[in-house]
Amino acid sequence: MDGLVQITEHLASLGVDLTTEAGGPKRATSLLSRRVPLAAPEAQLATLDAVPLAAGDFEAAIAGAGFEGGLLPAKLEFFQINIGKLCNMTCRHCHVDSGPDRLTENMDRATVDACLRALDATDAHTVDITGGAPELNPHFRYLVDACVERGKHVIDRCNLTVLLVPRFRDLPEYLADRGVEVVCSLPHYRQRNTDAQRGDGTYEKSIRALHRLNEVGYGQGDPRRRLTLMSNPAGAFLAANQAELEGEWRRGLQAEHGITFDRLICLNNMPIARYLEWLVEKGQLAAYMERLTNAFNPAAVAGVMCRNTLSISWDGRLYDCDFNQMLDLEVELPGGARPSVHDLDATALQQRRIVTARHCFGCTAGQGSSCGGATA
Template sequence: MKRRSPLADPQEQLANLEAVDLSHTRQNGNFSARLANVGYSGLRPGTLEIFQINVGKLCNMTCRHCHVDAGPDRREIMSRETIDLCLQALDQTPAYTVDITGGAPELNPHFRYLVEQCVVRGKHVIDRCNLTVLLLPTMEDLPEWLAERKVEVVCSLPHYRKLNTDSQRGQGTFEKSIAALKRLNAAGYGSGHPDRQLTLMSNPVGAFLASGQARMEQEWKAGLFKNHGVTFDRLIALNNMPISRYLEWLEQSGNLERYMELLVNSFNPGTIEGLMCRNTLSISWDGRLFDCDFNQMLELEVASPENQSAHIRDFQPAWLAEREIVTGRHCFGCTAGAGSSCGGAIEKG
């Protein structure tokens, strides 16, 4: 379903964020100035550990909080040629994890090829799965197929209760998610085996920060096992980023200014060293390079020298290692509270 929302435009999103009056907050809500205030003159990457590949925006769902603006009508799908360029670039890096995301990455026709090629290279592969995709007829064998290749499955589930999950992801989603989790359990996932890691990922259902990750994990494990007989290995909690559909919801519900104030006022210097933009490179479906998945959705490409291309076909590890990471107001989402990254909270607790 095409919404044709003005906020589907990344420039419109950035403009709306900049228009929020944060003059009463420290450094007027300027992220670069806030970094400088705690001793950082910009952000520089460290050793590249995670190669994150967004293989397309096609998805079988249209979730309210989705920062990718993914859905069944999206036709942006990574080609086999671009996947091969990603693999050639991967071979030039020390990255040991390949994080495959979307949309629903499994809907890319070359998904299994990409996974196989990464496994052959000895990489730890992560499949970011929305769970319900596993119920499609063409995906029935996927849990066992992923298990055979020791792929970690990271699944989006807003809450272990039906009401909260369905309010964010659509009516009936919770029951489908439980059915998919049971399929993963049947394939050996969620049993504590290091080669069958099942990770659940939660975003808050509302305009507040993710709460204590360790406490949530205990609560979720008890709730899902007691009520549904489902087990999983770990929980990661992410703050909702004020971009795309979540930004649209913040504006429509009158929560945008309050949420941005919350992010700015909750800035935690202890998260900076662990920010995902420092150990991750994000590649878009069309091969462009970004500092992180969120910058990718805002079309903020990596800062490249004048004579260099920010595209995977021209991959140059040397200048990428020397670049300054592109930041903006949305970055307060990753530094608020315990912090937030594709791996969950930065400061554990």
């Protein structure tokens, strides 16, 4: 419970109560806080498995695309650390089920240090820090500094509104000084879909945060100040083609707000956690799963992120991706061992088979989808 005490003290110092609208827009509440059955990963997996689908076997689908033995790891490039589930927002589609109520599941200093030791044992070139709102973790800057010192490319997956928390006013400058890439969530360059997915007021706050990032040099073509916008569909449909949309987003954000950015990536929503609940409530689950399986793109398989990424949870467990992490599907070595970040063996990990289930169709539909955008 030391961690909890620390988080509570940390929150008290932020200058705003994260549970309020002032702390961050709220579109939903966490499944966990409502104690609904779908909060449990097993219930989510069972819900997906119960959908009648003509071609709902992921392993069979990838076998048809030339991956008969299942998915095997490629070279490890991305070390993705989910530093905690605490967030100042509660977006409707959140696959993490994050929110201001997730106080206990946040990485402590000892686990951060274990991550750094594990990182040193791999050749990963990029550390991708996600959450929750990763900036809310008291050890966020310690982790960033340690990764930058090691010469790693660092990504901060930022919800933008957290940059308006009073205590974090210096964050854009802090990130810019260290060459951290900021990958921020913005479902649409216009207001309607942004607020519909992330909560009223999100758009306006996001625009203010983007201005601050532009002011410190982000989004102007400098590779050490890279500003990436990340769009998820605000509904039960697939992500748009990022290459086709980028120009329009550029013109729209420039004309309406004078904002510039470096690149746009588009991701499909994963049918788990709060997005899964939304699909069920809207009666759209079967249609969405059909959409994903019908849009299965064989060319998107080779580039799925689980092949070049290792995902680490707040408590130091290892996963093939952040989605498997939320579904409690840990990495599994031949023989059944499930190592943690404390006993990570990079060579042994390369021998594993990636754990898959029906949610994986989210990454192979359409243009393909990953934390880096399209894969096909």
